[in-house]
Amino acid sequence: MTLSVRSVAFICLAFFIGTAAAQKFEPQVGQAGKDVIWVPTPDEVVERMLTMAQVTPQDFVMDLGAGDGKIAIAAAKKFGARAIGIEYNPDMVKHANANAAAAGVAGTGPGKATIRHGDIFQTDFTQATVITLYLLPALNMKLRPQLLAMRPGTRVASHSFTMEDWEADEISTLDGRRAYFWVVPANVMGTWTLEANNQRMDLTLEQTFQKINGSVGLAPIHAGLREARLRGSVIQFAYVGQDGVRRDFSGRVSGPKMEGSFRDEKGGEGKWSAAKK
Helix, strand or coil: CCCCCCHHHHHHHHHHHHHHHHHHCCCCCEECCCEEEEECHHHHHHHHHHCCCCCCCEEEEEECCCCCHHHHHHHHHHCCCEEEEECHHHHHHHHHHHHHHCCEEEECCCCCCEEECCCHCCCCCCCCCCECCCCHHHHHHHHHHHHHHHCCCCCEEEEEECCCCCCCCEEEEEEEEEEEEEEEECCCCCEEEEECCCHHHHEEEEEEEEEEEEEEEECCCCEEEEEEEEEEEEEEEEEEEECCCEEEEEEEEEEEEEEEEECCCCCEEEEEEEECC
């Protein structure tokens, strides 16, 4: 049997295509993505990011820009969390899920990791308790409004890049690389009606991300707050009343309401609440 030149060429082309399709996809450092090039986060930085976020088996971790899946896989394997990574490159998604299977954590639920194909800017990540990132500063800033709108107490960890004037709650350094950590703060800015010790007064709070300050209305003065702190939904502040006694307040914010307990320096204590005006 003789083959024409065209037939031989067709067979060779089919063989080449079949061989190429059978080849395993291997990501290359620096390969182009939708918004960034791919550079993997070193293992020790991954572990620190998840450690500083204090990830537990009760957490739902979402890694935005998952790459080869190593952050999601570590969250599931080392910390027992439910983890989902979002990756735009479909070949990388398959590669990452193969890595999860090889690590024994493929699937859903606590201690499991899945990498999904998707665009991070069109993904609903509002149910996550921990967000991890290794994106460029401009992308962090594009995501920042969505992050700040998440449930107070949501934890965010970023490799290398900041959120500009939203100062990190912690910065860790490993071999010259930095990992940044934030806790999403509750929105407390404004005037509240504070009830405590059988008194009702105005509590005015100013806020810049997690930093707060303000005053309590003690007619005819506004007494400045001392040691005002906000971490997620947990709030603390103190003031010195007209009687010269310092009172320390601690509690939780729940939307337009706050409540907790207070103690004064003479040993008095009680409950307090506040409603936003």
